Amino acid sequence: MKVKVRRCALKAFFLMITLCSATSVQARSKKKAPTQDKSSTEKAPVVGTSIPIPMSVKRHSRSDFENIAPRIMDLMYDGSPHSLKVAASLLHRSNEANYSEAEKTLLLMTKAMMDICWPSAAMSWSVDNLSVPSNYYTNLLYSARRGTFDDTSSSDEFLSLVIPSFSLLTNTKSTDFYNKAEVSLKKALSMNPGSAIANYLLGTLRMKQELFKDASVCFAKALESDDGNKDLLAGYIKASTACGDYAAALTLGEMFLSLDSQNLAALKLCCDAYFEKGDYEKAGDYAAKILMLDSTDFHYVLMRAKIAVANKDYVKASSLLDVYSHGQKLSKDYYILRASLQKDWNKNPGAAAETIGKALLAYPNDTDVLLMAAKIASAGGMPVAGKTALEFARNVCSIRPDDTEALEVCITELVKNGSYDQAYALSAPAVKRTWTATLVSAHVDVCLALHKDEEALRLAKQLYTGTPADSEVQKAYLNVLVSTGRKSEAENMIAALMETGDQDMKSFLYYQQSRLYDDETTVLQSLRTSLTMNPRNTDSLYSLYQIYYGKKDWRRAQYYLRQVVALNPSNTKAVAMVKKLDTLMKN
Numbered sequence: 001m002k003v004k005v006r007r008c009a010l011k012a013f014f015l016m017i018t019l020c021s022a023t024s025v026q027a028r029s030k031k032k033a034p035t036q037d038k039s040s041t042e043k044a045p046v047v048g049t050s051i052p053i054p055m056s057v058k059r060h061s062r063s064d065f066e067n068i069a070p071r072i073m074d075l076m077y078d079g080s081p082h083s084l085k086v087a088a089s090l091l092h093r094s095n096e097a098n099y100s101e102a103e104k105t106l107l108l109m110t111k112a113m114m115d116i117c118w119p120s121a122a123m124s125w126s127v128d129n130l131s132v133p134s135n136y137y138t139n140l141l142y143s144a145r146r147g148t149f150d151d152t153s154s155s156d157e158f159l160s161l162v163i164p165s166f167s168l169l170t171n172t173k174s175t176d177f178y179n180k181a182e183v184s185l186k187k188a189l190s191m192n193p194g195s196a197i198a199n200y201l202l203g204t205l206r207m208k209q210e211l212f213k214d215a216s217v218c219f220a221k222a223l224e225s226d227d228g229n230k231d232l233l234a235g236y237i238k239a240s241t242a243c244g245d246y247a248a249a250l251t252l253g254e255m256f257l258s259l260d261s262q263n264l265a266a267l268k269l270c271c272d273a274y275f276e277k278g279d280y281e282k283a284g285d286y287a288a289k290i291l292m293l294d295s296t297d298f299h300y301v302l303m304r305a306k307i308a309v310a311n312k313d314y315v316k317a318s319s320l321l322d323v324y325s326h327g328q329k330l331s332k333d334y335y336i337l338r339a340s341l342q343k344d345w346n347k348n349p350g351a352a353a354e355t356i357g358k359a360l361l362a363y364p365n366d367t368d369v370l371l372m373a374a375k376i377a378s379a380g381g382m383p384v385a386g387k388t389a390l391e392f393a394r395n396v397c398s399i400r401p402d403d404t405e406a407l408e409v410c411i412t413e414l415v416k417n418g419s420y421d422q423a424y425a426l427s428a429p430a431v432k433r434t435w436t437a438t439l440v441s442a443h444v445d446v447c448l449a450l451h452k453d454e455e456a457l458r459l460a461k462q463l464y465t466g467t468p469a470d471s472e473v474q475k476a477y478l479n480v481l482v483s484t485g486r487k488s489e490a491e492n493m494i495a496a497l498m499e500t501g502d503q504d505m506k507s508f509l510y511y512q513q514s515r516l517y518d519d520e521t522t523v524l525q526s527l528r529t530s531l532t533m534n535p536r537n538t539d540s541l542y543s544l545y546q547i548y549y550g551k552k553d554w555r556r557a558q559y560y561l562r563q564v565v566a567l568n569p570s571n572t573k574a575v576a577m578v579k580k581l582d583t584l585m586k587n
Contacts, residue, residue, distance in 0.1 A: 064137070064157070065102050076106060077158050079197025080226035081121035084110045088125045096130060104132045109159065112141045116166045117197060120230040140164060147171030151180050158195075161188040165201045168208065181205055196222040196229070203235055212243035228259055237269045241276075249273040264293055271303065280307045298328050305337055314345040335359030336372045349380030357385045367403070370396050374409045381572060389413050404434050411442045420449045437463060441476040453484045471501075475508055482515050490516060507534030514543060523547070538564050542574075554585045 075087035088110045111127045143150040144166035165181045185202045203218030219236035233256045240249035253270035271286035284307045290300045301324045308317035342352035359369045374392035377384045390413040396406035414423035427443035440463045447456035464477035481490040510530035514523045530540040541560045548557040558581045564574045
């Protein structure tokens with residue numbers, strides 16, 4: 001009863017997952033597959049096991065198994081581990097002399113199916129001492145075990161259509177038989193749409209063809225008759241992960257682990273899926289379990305470092321990267337994580353540039369490495385490996401045109417260069433394709449620089465309306481209100497945010513407040529209060545420099561500008577102004 005209840009729940013789950021994909025799969029098939037009459041389903045009388053027996057398959061040209069009970073053949077046609085076990089038990093004889101040649105052939109098939117298709121399933125019978133004469137089916141099995149797709153026959157018998165496709169599992173190099181396998185498996189499924197073995201093999205083919213949604217449909221169908229099949233679950237999890245359906249992958253992964261809690265492959269699949277989903281706590285738990293079972297798996301040492309960086313636990317991330325660096329050849333992910341720590345945590349753009357430079361030598365055309373090089377060059381205001389941030393970012397965009405991070409670097413660098421028209425040409429279409437807070441904020445800044453105030457206000461307001469609690473969005477919208485002279489709205493927003501904002505937010509608010517007024521006393525008071533809240537606010541520091549520079553108070557101007565340079569040594573404009581002030585003070 002427990003198995004039946006679980007099967008019903010699983011069928012509902014599989015139905016929900018595959019509804020969207022089923023329409024497209026049917027559209028590609030001009031001949032509609034016959035539906036299975038569930039009312040004719042039988043139950044195999046096996047102690048402790050209750051499994052569905054598929055409807056009888058219509059036989060065509062071959063008469064090899066005409067004397068075999070239809071019930072046994074139905075089990076063979078289903079081909080799941082449960083069905084094969086029942087079929088083997090029904091075929092078993094106490095003496096070899098009591099077997100017919102057809103029965104021996106079918107027993108040999110059960111062994112081959114279990115070995116090739118279901119290696120994770122336990123098998124309690126052996127055919128090693130069974131003398132099976134060479135025949136059409138044994139030859140098919142021999143070819144399939146060698147990885148050869150045998151299409152020498154035009155038989156319409158179900159098993160002869162399925163067995164050659166075992167080569168999908170035994171041949172990992174050749175692809176020239178995929179079309180033949182597809183035709184053969186579709187023909188078999190037109191005879192028995194619910195066959196676990198045929199659906200599994202077609203799903204395997206779809207995975208090799210990188211048609212992951214179609215593969216998911218096939219695996220879901222196969223699981224309907226065998227919900228405890230670990231090989232099917234593993235395939236389904238991989239297909240779901242590959243097409244980005246992490247919710248399904250995790251549900252299936254947990255099902256797998258309920259059957260085998262120590263299975264490394266399932267633990268890794270769950271860990272990866274939780275990480276992609278953004279659930280770093282659970283991803284970390286699974287990574288820890290993996291390393292308890294295999295402490296030498298440095299990929300998951302690196303995964304724990306990724307999780308630590310995502311959680312901004314930089315000390316832990318650094319120590320994990322140290323462990324990883326002593327274990328094996330350094331991967332691109334290691335270089336990217338190490339460079340990211342050096343850039344964001346150590347505030348050492350030079351060291352970050354050196355690290356990513358090594359990555360560029362090892363992975364010269366990898367877009368992830370190129371993107372990190374672009375970010376480091378942009379943040380440090382310096383070339384990396386002889387190229388500028390803009391060059392790296394444009395290289396990434398040429399390969400991945402919709403990469404928002406690369407577009408953001410391009411826009412930032414064009415703004416730095418004063419190329420606002422070029423920046424607008426990139427950012428305007430980008431925000432129509434991809435709506436992210438960072439990208440929209442960058443476009444808004446470009447609009448303000450080009451005096452496209454109405455467009456800037458419209459987009460900033462739309463962004464703020466969508467995510468009013470996001471602090472960065474709040475800052476972007478307030479900046480537009482102040483920049484476009486909407487004093488009353490800006491004052492109200494400053495007052496509202498001042499009540500709940502943290503020190504960093506209050507520093508920003510006082511800086512924006514200083515831009516609303518003209519009298520020097522109020523402006524100076526707002527800027528000084530801003531620095532009280534956050535002494536590292538470069539906008540406030542630079543504004544004070546401008547005020548004192550305008551008053552020709554060189555010493556105070558130099559005092560504030562030097563702090564700007566100390567906080568951002570790559571600001572070449574500020575560095576040049578410090579030198580100019582040094583000259584003015586000497587004269």
